[in-house]
Amino acid sequence: MNKQLIEGQEKSFISSNPQQKKQKSRSMGEQVNSYPNKLPQTNLAPKSTILNTNTNKDKKVKITFLGGVGEIGKNMTAFEYGNEIIIVDCGMTFPDNDLPGIDVVIPDISYLIANKHKVKAIILTHGHEDHIGSLPFVLNEIKATIYGSRLTLALVENKMKEFSKVKYKAIAVKPKNLLKIGNFSIEFIKVNHSIAGALAVCINTPAGNIIHTGDFKIDFAPIDGSITDITRFGELGKKGVSLLMCESTNVCRKGYSMSESNVGKVLEEVAFKQHPTKRLIIATFASNIHRLQQILNLSQKYKRKVAFTGRSMINVSEVAMKVGELTYDKKNIIDVEKISKYADSELVIISTGSQGEPMSALTRMASDNFKNIKIGENDTIVLSASPIPGNEKNVYNVINRLYKKGAEVIYDELADVHVSGHACQEEIKAIHALTKPKFFVPIHGEYRHMKVHKELAMKLGMEERHIIIPDIGMQLELTPNNLKKTGFTKAGMRLVDGMTLGDTESNVLNDRKQLSEDGFCVVILTISGTTSELVSEPFVITRGVVYNYEADVIVRELKSNLSVFIKSYDFKEMELSLLKNEIRKFVSNFIYKRTKRRPITLAMVMMV
Ligand SMILES: [Zn+2]
Ligand SMILES: [Zn+2]
Structure with a gap:
């Protein structure tokens, strides 16, 4: 893409702000006329188009x-x-x-x-x-x-x-x-x-x-x-x-913020030097290329092979290497599937999950859910990141679980293993x-x-x-x-x-909220078209509405109340959709009276 850039165009900021013009002429001595810059050729424009005759x-x-x-x-x-x-x-x-x-x-x-x-x-x-x-x-x-x-x-x-x-x-x-x-x-x-x-x-x-x-x-x-x-x-x-x-x-x-290079020094001290026989697992942000570079350099210095884990870590490290922002000897990188061939002291695993994200590599390791890595006493794990506000609970949960497995865990409260x-x-x-x-x-x-x-x-x-x-x-x-x-x-x-755009007022979101808080209830009624009476007992399904020990009682009560309601109701002339709505309201009110919850309620009516 750089081919589209050309060298040597003279810098030509021409301000039409009179005050700035004045400042410019006063500081011409410091003007960097030879300031190197490049311009996409297609965007080159004559100076005259920059100067315009509009009034202020x-x-x-x-x-x-x-x-x-x-x-x-x-x-x-x-x-x-x-x-x-x-x-x-x-x-x-x-x-x-x-x-x-x-x-x-x-x-x-x-x-x-x-x-x-x-x-x-x-x-x-x-x-x-x-x-x-x-x-x-x-x-x-x-x-x-x-x-x-x-x-x-x-x-x-x-x-x-x-x-x-x-x-x-x-x-x-x-x-x-x-x-x-x-x-x-x-x-x-x-x-x-x-x-x-x-x-x-x-x-x-x-x-x-x-x-x-x-x-x-x-x-x-x-x-x-x-x-x-x-x-x-x-x-x-x-x-x-x-x-x-x-x-x-x-x-x-x-x-002042601390220098990124400081993190490298701390990582060398608290991980590489102090734990020469252990397997090192370092979790950080995949996009922090300079952090990855320092870990790669240290791994080379201490003769350890590096395995990247986590989709974004693998993707970003490859992308960064392609554009020359990350440099390493490919011989020192191994596939995570091959780590069993090396001693713990010969390995560094660079992983995602520094924010305790539920599906990330480190979280899965902490919950014994990662195919190639089982955490044990011979692991030193560094979280080279600070929890972003809101993620603290997830991060500390992961740390607790790693400790319980016998691993040593180093995170930002214990050492300066991260800078902003x-x-x-x-x-x-x-x-x-x-x-x-x-x-x-x-x-x-x-x-x-x-x-x-x-x-x-x-x-x-x-x-x-x-x-x-x-x-x-x-x-x-x-x-x-x-x-x-x-x-x-x-x-x-x-x-x-997923891949679709929604909006903040969408019913879908309200339904999801209601489902997550109050559960759902479905009632299915089979009614005779000729006599308008129930042909069989109402069928009721609830999820997330009542606890098991009270479910039977409430569902039984609901069924008998529904039968009474149907009998007392004159719905011969009624549209099916209106009838469903009446039943839904009846069920919803019944559940609210008994449980103080408002689950999503659906009523299905089959006429036979
Ligand atoms: Zn940023
Ligand atoms: Zn930003």
């Missing part, structure tokens, strides 16, 4: 928040100028417990569907599911070229395999590339994060520069040797940044200080995170009236001199059930 009043960029604000998950923001929309990120989230049977939740994109003809591009900051997860569904409804790093696009390709009918075009970009889409110029900036290939973007618009950080941290000892490009953030700050949109995940954590991929307060402050934005919008956080982030920006000297805390569906308008809220558009959740 007309230079309005509309920003629509479709997800990722007021929540952590399903990040998606649309930037619109005239007849052009570019989208940054296209994520999904996992459902809360009140959405039984729903697999994933994606953003409601009614606004984009209504403005389909305007959508030009989807820019992906990185390959985490909360940034790419809804692509298969979104691309089914709107057409747009996707841009992202090679690893991000490789992960997208892997995901799209299950949706082969959805066709799309993707172009790989690198840090420092400049992309021209209509009136927008987009520059990609290297950032560190818990996945390789993460990028921030600076979108040059007729209303000024907008920096969207994506997810980031500042790691001064990164595994790939390449630090978040703070120099570039500083240069852009000097040129003039109208709006900063900065992630807020760890804004409540003081200080998100910036803490001091790193966030650095981005504000470097970019010196005129306006600020906190993103990627629950309301509490964005509120703390707003206060932090004010402490750094920003005026309150220059900060807006966004909400899902909110629309903002950026002009060269102003940022204001203009209203709301339809936005929110769409539910994905």
Whole structure:
């Protein structure tokens, strides 16, 4: 895909914001005219199309928040100028417990569907599911070229395999590339994060520069040797940044995030050095390529073979190796089926399940449900991850079960075997200080995170009236001199059930909730068409309604009450559907009176 990129185009951010022009000419000395960048050839445009003759009043960029604000998950923001929309990120989230049977939740994109003809591009900051997860569904409804790093696009390709009918075009970009889409110029900036290939973007618009950080941290000892490009953030700050949109995940954590390379040192000490004779099983996020790289390096150093387990671990490690983000000697990788050929001291198993996910490899090992691996006293298991809020119970259940099997378990409360991929307060402050934005919008956080982030920006000297805390569906308008809220558009959740799209008000979900809480009851009546009397005893089935010891009594009572009800009821003239409904109501009320439960009740009537 890189073939489509050409070298040597001179950087040409030409701001039509007078204030920025002034700043630009003042800082020409620092201008990086030789700044290397590459452009997809098809998107090359003469400078004259960037300069436009509109007055400031007309230079309005509309920003629509479709997800990722007021929540952590399903990040998606649309930037619109005239007849052009570019989208940054296209994520999904996992459902809360009140959405039984729903697999994933994606953003409601009614606004984009209504403005389909305007959508030009989807820019992906990185390959985490909360940034790419809804692509298969979104691309089914709107057409747009996707841009992202090679690893991000490789992960997208892997995901799209299950949706082969959805066709799309993707172009790989690198840090420092400049992309021209209509009136927008987009520059990609290297950032560190818990996945390789993460990028921030600076979108040059007729209303000024907008920096969207994506997810980031500042790691001064990164595994790939390449630090978040703070120099570039500083240069852009000097040129003039109208709006900063900065992630807020760890804004409540003081200080700095620890370097990813620290995890490698800790893993070497607490696992490899201290347990030379044991079999090592390390569970982590499949997408944390730099973590995998460190485990692979240590395995090689300590002469251990590596087996990957868990579908996503196998997939992602292969994808990352293909694009060159993960390097290892293939000779050191073995199939999990072959581990019995090696001594415990010669093995490292890298597994999924660090979040205690019910079907994951580690959870199945903990419950003796994994074909090739039986956990015992000679196992040292490391959970190289922190439980994501909401997963704690599952994670601790797995840890307890592993301990009961005699294994040694090391997790984040016992040693620093994990670091977050998100910036803490001091790193966030650095981005504000470097970019010196005129306006600020906190993103990627629950309301509490964005509120703390707003206060932090004010402490750094920003005026309150220059900060807006966004909400899902909110629309903002950026002009060269102003940022204001203009209203709301339809936005929110769409539910994905298996491969189909549902909606939040669906009866299916209400039925599932009712079934899970109150069970169901089915009554079958056989009635004579000539005499309108019951031909045989009513047939009653209940599941999840009453406990065994009381079931017989209640069902018997229900049957005799039903017989009386049918006898007393004049239904000769009645439609069958109405009759069924009356019976259903009668049964439902009877059960409610006896049990205070409202199971899903079905009545079937057979006329003979
Ligand atoms: Zn992320
Ligand atoms: Zn994220």
